[in-house]
Amino acid sequence: MSRSKDRALKAAKEARGGGAFLPLRLDVLKSQALAKLSPYACKLLLDLASQWRLGNNGDASAAFEKVLKQRGWKSKATLQKSINELLESGLIIKTRQGSLHKCSLFGLGWLAIDECGGKLEMRATTRPINNWLDPIQPKIKTPSTARVPKQVKNTDLGTPRVLDG
Numbered sequence: 001m002s003r004s005k006d007r008a009l010k011a012a013k014e015a016r017g018g019g020a021f022l023p024l025r026l027d028v029l030k031s032q033a034l035a036k037l038s039p040y041a042c043k044l045l046l047d048l049a050s051q052w053r054l055g056n057n058g059d060a061s062a063a064f065e066k067v068l069k070q071r072g073w074k075s076k077a078t079l080q081k082s083i084n085e086l087l088e089s090g091l092i093i094k095t096r097q098g099s100l101h102k103c104s105l106f107g108l109g110w111l112a113i114d115e116c117g118g119k120l121e122m123r124a125t126t127r128p129i130n131n132w133l134d135p136i137q138p139k140i141k142t143p144s145t146a147r148v149p150k151q152v153k154n155t156d157l158g159t160p161r162v163l164d165g
Contacts, residue, residue, distance in 0.1 A: 020053070022049050022050070022052060023052070023111065024049065024110075025110060028091070028110045028132065031132060031133070033089040033090055033091055033132040033133075034089075034091065034132075036089065037085060037086070037089060037091075038081075038082070038085060040078055040081070040082045040085075041082040041085040041086050041089070043082075044062070044068075044079070044082040044083065044086060045086055045091055045092065047062075047067075047068060047071050047073075048060040048062060048086075048092060048106055048108070049108055051067075052108060052111075055114050055115075056114055056116055057107045057108055057111045057112065057113055057114045057116075058093070058095040058096075058105060058106070058107035058113040058114055058116050058120050058122075058124075059095075059105055059107075059114070059116040059119070059120075060092075060105060060106045060107065060108070061103045061104075061105060061106075062079065062083055062103070062104060062106060063103040064076050064079055066103075083106075086106075089132060090109050090129075090130075090131030090132035090133070090134070091108070091109045091110070091132045092106045092107065092108060092109055093106065093107045093108075093109050093113065093122075093129055093131065094106055095107045095113060095116075095120040095121065095122050096119065096120050096121045096122075097121060105119070105120060109128065109129055109130065109131050109132045110128050110130060110132060111128050112124070112125045112126055112127055112128050113125045113129070
């Protein structure tokens with residue numbers, strides 16, 4: 001790298017305080033997927049995103065006891081609701097299903113999924129999956145049978161009469 005690029009990189013690092021940063025793009029911040037989240041889901045998204053490092057997207061843990069309890073989470077039920085909400089919004093992706101002695105792992109939906117040392121149940125991607133751009137819509141329940149019209153007795157003739165509605 002040239003000296004001018006080194007100086008520019010050092011100046012940029014000093015300008016942001018020198019610490020790690022989170023790659024949270026403006027289009028994600030302005031998206032409807034993020035705007036519709038509950039406050040708990042927003043907090044969880046930030047807690048998961050705080051685990052991000054270059055080359056480990058897909059390796060974020062939502063383990064209650066070991067990770068999130070120290071971040072202020074008090075309820076496993078609220079945590080699970082927030083995880084489900086984030087999965088439905090497409091802002092996070094489940095990269096490994098948890099099992100006995102293994103926690104579920106998640107990745108940020110606006111970044112490409114990394115290899116993460118082979119511990120994921122999905123392949124690394126070269127591009128972001130971007131499900132948050134078109135989140136899964138809840139299924140609308142439709143009746144399985146046609147509606148049967150109500151029958152009312154016609155008092156004049158003594159036979160049933162069909163009414164619409």
